[in-house]
Amino acid sequence: MEPISVITGQMAPLPRANVDTDAIIPKQFLKRVERSGFGPYLFYEWAYDEEGEIIEDFILNQPDYAAAEVLVSGPNFGSGSSREHAPWSIEDRGFKAIVAPSFADIFYNNCINIGLLPVVLSNEEVAKLTEIANDPENFVTIDLEAQTVTAIGFEAHFDIDPFAKHRLVNGFDNIALTLEHAEAIDFYEESRLGFKPALG
Amino acid sequence: MTTPKTMYEKIWADHVVRDGGGNEPDLLYIDLHLVHEVTSPQAFESLDLTNRTVRRPDLTLATIDHGVPTEGREFGIKDPLSKKQIDTLVANCAKHGIELYDISDIRQGIVHVIGPEQGVTQPGMTIVCGDSHTSTHGAFGALAFGIGTSEVEHVLATQTLPQTRPRSMAVNVNGELPRGVTAKDVILGIISRIGVAGGTGYVIEYRGSTIEALSMAGRMTICNMSIEGGARAGMIAPDETTFEYLRGRNYAPRGDDWDAAVTYWKSIRTDAGAVFDVEVDIDATDLAPYVSWGTNPAQTVPVTGVVPDPATFADPLERDAAQRALTYMDLEPGTPMTDVEIDRVFLGSCTNGRIEDLRAAAAVLEGKKINSEVHAMVVPGSGLVKLQAEEEGLDLIFKNAGLEWRDAGCSMCLGMNPDILMPGERAASTSNRNFEGRQGRNGRTHLVSPEMAAAAAVAGRFVDVREWS
Numbered sequence: 327m328e329p330i331s332v333i334t335g336q337m338a339p340l341p342r343a344n345v346d347t348d349a350i351i352p353k354q355f356l357k358r359v360e361r362s363g364f365g366p367y368l369f370y371e372w373a374y375d376e377e378g379e380i381i382e383d384f385i386l387n388q389p390d391y392a393a394a395e396v397l398v399s400g401p402n403f404g405s406g407s408s409r410e411h412a413p414w415s416i417e418d419r420g421f422k423a424i425v426a427p428s429f430a431d432i433f434y435n436n437c438i439n440i441g442l443l444p445v446v447l448s449n450e451e452v453a454k455l456t457e458i459a460n461d462p463e464n465f466v467t468i469d470l471e472a473q474t475v476t477a478i479g480f481e482a483h484f485d486i487d488p489f490a491k492h493r494l495v496n497g498f499d500n501i502a503l504t505l506e507h508a509e510a511i512d513f514y515e516e517s518r519l520g521f522k523p524a525l526g
Numbered sequence: 527m528t529t530p531k532t533m534y535e536k537i538w539a540d541h542v543v544r545d546g547g548g549n550e551p552d553l554l555y556i557d558l559h560l561v562h563e564v565t566s567p568q569a570f571e572s573l574d575l576t577n578r579t580v581r582r583p584d585l586t587l588a589t590i591d592h593g594v595p596t597e598g599r600e601f602g603i604k605d606p607l608s609k610k611q612i613d614t615l616v617a618n619c620a621k622h623g624i625e626l627y628d629i630s631d632i633r634q635g636i637v638h639v640i641g642p643e644q645g646v647t648q649p650g651m652t653i654v655c656g657d658s659h660t661s662t663h664g665a666f667g668a669l670a671f672g673i674g675t676s677e678v679e680h681v682l683a684t685q686t687l688p689q690t691r692p693r694s695m696a697v698n699v700n701g702e703l704p705r706g707v708t709a710k711d712v713i714l715g716i717i718s719r720i721g722v723a724g725g726t727g728y729v730i731e732y733r734g735s736t737i738e739a740l741s742m743a744g745r746m747t748i749c750n751m752s753i754e755g756g757a758r759a760g761m762i763a764p765d766e767t768t769f770e771y772l773r774g775r776n777y778a779p780r781g782d783d784w785d786a787a788v789t790y791w792k793s794i795r796t797d798a799g800a801v802f803d804v805e806v807d808i809d810a811t812d813l814a815p816y817v818s819w820g821t822n823p824a825q826t827v828p829v830t831g832v833v834p835d836p837a838t839f840a841d842p843l844e845r846d847a848a849q850r851a852l853t854y855m856d857l858e859p860g861t862p863m864t865d866v867e868i869d870r871v872f873l874g875s876c877t878n879g880r881i882e883d884l885r886a887a888a889a890v891l892e893g894k895k896i897n898s899e900v901h902a903m904v905v906p907g908s909g910l911v912k913l914q915a916e917e918e919g920l921d922l923i924f925k926n927a928g929l930e931w932r933d934a935g936c937s938m939c940l941g942m943n944p945d946i947l948m949p950g951e952r953a954a955s956t957s958n959r960n961f962e963g964r965q966g967r968n969g970r971t972h973l974v975s976p977e978m979a980a981a982a983a984v985a986g987r988f989v990d991v992r993e994w995s
């Protein structure tokens with residue numbers, strides 16, 4: 327995982343509540359066995375009509391927003407399934423962060439685990455940022471170390487779990503961190519209740 | 527005296543491998559890892575790339591459910607991508623020594639149906655799966671939650687997960703359920719009250735006389751949809767109903783182990799006087815058979831209700847969402863739900879694909895024919911559910927009524943296999959999500975109980991099962 331420090335880039339506004347994982351990456355694209363290559367199918371049913379023709383109006387299809395790196399959306403973003411394909415597809419499309427008033431739990435964790443920065447701001451702050459994002463000329467800067475989001479006429483602080491931040495800033499591999507405690511795992515297993523089921 | 531604890535706190539404490547001390551997440555031991563074909567290939571690949579192995583194949587169980595066809599299996603899997611995904615799981619399980627219920631195995635089925643069915647889902651366990659409806663297993667008094675693929679890899683490699691402690695919510699449901707009101711209606715009623723994000727950050731414990739009176743199937747239906755209210759996990763205290771369900775199952779403890787297990791299982795129940803961060807009280811006698819009108823599971827009304835007017839929603843984003851939902855669903859505000867005509871009926875899924883659900887639907891359909899305009903299918907939750915239903919003659923009731931009788935899998939719950947809604951088709955579905963495009967692009971899903979779905983199949987529109995005989 328690449329370490330994250332400061333993200334500066336264009337925003338794409340998507341002011342909708344409860345954007346769910348079926349909308350982010352529809353199921354017909356979950357059949358890949360690879361981790362990459364999901365970007366072209368991001369928000370597929372909002373981006374393409376039933377004939378597969380591009381829907382010009384959709385924000386991510388507008389040439390002005392082609393380089394966007396920060397998605398700004400509504401509350402409960404990423405609700406629904408645990409499919410990591412959802413954050414993969416957002417990341418694969420070039421996004422580095424998502425700003426929203428709230429996220430669904432599993433989606434939020436998945437983002438942290440793949441190094442796509444989820445930023446929680448208040449409803450009012452997200453509304454203001456969405457307005458700023460409506461002009462594609464405007465950029466945003468997210469400083470993870472300082473936990474700030476700044477844009478023209480806008481400055482906000484965001485909270486993030488200190489350990490999640492520590493991992494993101496350093497780009498740590500979570501499994502390697504856990505394996506440092508291999509002895510504790512061995513120890514736990516020795517005392518595990520004998521009647522618990524095991525297969526095979 | 528020790529402070530009274532909730533069940534979730536006790537199970538958590540019993541699984542801490544390493545205490546994070548508040549600054550870091552706790553490292554939790556995972557008792558059971560369930561695996562399916564869609565969310566695992568990238569995890570196995572990455573495990574191979576980093577030269578890591580599966581720590582506890584004996585605590586890992588795999589099945590094939592999301593992408594399998596539910597008819598014509600003898601001709602193989604036609605979709606080359608699904609075939610590759612399934613073959614990949616078969617190869618990964620063989621390589622790592624993981625037990626897999628393959629397409630030809632009678633035990634094959636939806637991952638959340640097979641665990642309980644085999645008795646491998648037990649009280650007091652931590653259970654994870656790369657699937658958000660893992661909350662289903664909480665019905666046994668287990669701490670069970672969905673994880674992403676990076677976490678699947680983490681569990682494969684370490685049999686643990688770093689977790690920050692969620693808050694606790696008690697949902698107390700008391701009173702006798704009115705006739706025709708099912709577990710599905712209880713959870714739809716709960717979600718309509720707390721909202722689709724109301725449970726975010728919480729583990730829910732469902733409590734109260736209504737919950738205690740439910741069968742394991744009903745309890746699983748409720749815990750299954752916890753995620754639809756935003757909660758990662760939902761749980762119900764183990765009691766005699768739980769023990770009776772487990773006794774004699776394949777992986778249930780036997781002899782002295784059984785007695786030790788029951789003693790332990792009883793000890794994990796929430797202590798009297800334990801404090802939850804939030805409590806929600808629901809009077810069961812206020813509940814009705816629900817039908818969803820929108821594109822999220824909180825957008826429901828009693829079947830006697832009407833499609834709401836978005837203008838009545840105070841929050842601008844919610845109003846906008848309701849308007850979008852009505853456009854997508856092609857519904858007019860004020861339309862009685864019983865005037866809404868349907869094209870398709872889907873009976874199945876990890877919410878309502880168990881034998882009890884099929885019996886309930888069959889009881890409604892016995893001796894009747896479904897509406898000639900309706901195309902309906904029954905997809906059992908597992909091969910064993912299918913077998914049991916056939917032994918009871920339920921398949922004949924369905925077939926005589928004009929429904930298709932399929933093989934086990936997720937099927938039209940998410941339509942990763944060929945079972946999908948065509949654009950514009952409207953379905954009464956016993957599944958759990960009515961999101962845009964979930965059951966097929968521009969398909970329109972109405973969530974209901976098995977009884978309501980069966981009655982709708984006959985009438986060709988939604989009807990109040992309470993007035994149906």
Ligand code: SF4
Binds near residue numbers: 638
């Ligand atoms: S039946 Fe539906 S909700 Fe359940 S695991 Fe399968 S796809 Fe997911």
